[in-house]
Amino acid sequence: MQKTKIAVVGASGRMGREVICSILKTDLMELTAALTHELSASLGLDAGLLAQEGPCNVFLQCDYATLQQAEVVVDFALAEGLEQRLAHYQQAKIAAVICTTGLSEQHMAALRHAAEHIPVLYAANTSVGINTLAMLVEQASKIMGLDADIEILEAHHTAKKDAPSGTALMLGEAAARGRGQQLAEVTEVNRNASGAIHKPGSIGFATLRAGDIIGEHTVYLVSGGERLELTHRVSSRSTFAEGALHAAQWLATKEANFYSMTDVLGVDGNSLIP
Known part of the structure; x- marks a missing residue:
């Protein structure tokens, strides 16, 4: 099997290293490029050693010309610079799995524009469980209606930059969509704002x-007098890495379009994309 x-972009970050680790552990994929930003202290390092695996002779660099060797890119880099990276992906005519969170409306518009030229899959969270949760939230919100108060609590490590998380916002979109x-x-x-008043029908984030x-x-x-709690917890970053790579394998053979994890999973989630 071929x-x-x-290619992995954001290769020096936590998730980038986890994706590289997962690639090196399977016979179904080949790491052809590992990209990071030009000021990264990891430039020049062997990607396999950085991921705490054996050496793989793919070295971290910032030259996007190396994308020509790949069929699909998995991007876990920061939101800053996304539009420039998309331009590189289009130039290389490479499929792109975008897992960057904290995106603005301008970023989303750039993704959709790129999808006119290359296959683009955007996923704030690539785990099967969280995408299943989003569908359950939409259904529960539709059933319980505006009489129910909806609050979303998310917890992450101290290095996470965006808040609420992209996943929390995805769940909020599902809840809002459920009740129109x-x-x-x-x-x-x-x-907690001074004088804050709870507005019926609002969706709160903590x-x-x-x-x-x-x-x-x-x-x-x-x-x-009743409360429904729907919870998802992740104990290993490999969950996200494996989900992203599953999406990458699926996307590699697709035509230019804008896709989501529901497409990968083969379910009708009425689009979990904002």
């Missing part, structure tokens, strides 16, 4: 940043 040739709302119109992120928590999300739906 191996899927994969636009999330931007009902979002509440500061319940954030925890502590230690090395990899990722935990709980959606509370509270109505009358």
Whole structure:
């Protein structure tokens, strides 16, 4: 069986290293490039050694010309510079799995524009469980309706930059969609503000940043005397890496279009993309 040739962007970060580790452990994929930013202290290092695996003779660099060797790129880099990276992916005519979080509307528009030229899959979270949770949240929100208060609590490690997390926002989109709302119109992120009043129908977000928590999300739906709690916890970053690589293998043979994890999973989630 021919191996899927994969480039990793954001290779020096936590998730980039985890993706590299997963690639090197399988016979189904080949790491052809590992890219990081030009000021990274990891430039020139062997990607395999950086991922705490054996040497693989693929060295971290910032030259996007190396993308020509790959079929698909897995991007876990920061939101800053995304538009420039997309231009490189289009130039290389390479499929792109974008796992960057904290994206703006401008970023999302850039993704959709790129998808007119290359296959693009955007996933704020690549785990099967969290995408299943999003569908359950939408269904529960639709059933319980506007009478239910909805609050979303997310917890991550102290180095995570964006808050609420991209996954929390994805769950918020699912909850809002379930009861016919636009999330931007009902979002509440500061319940502790002086004089804050709870607005019926709002969707609240609370954030925890502590230690090395990899990722935990709980959606509370509270109505009358009952409370429904839907929770997803991750104990290993390999969950996200394996999900991203599964998406990469799936995307490598697709035509230019904008895809989501529901496409990869073969389910109708009515699009979990904002």
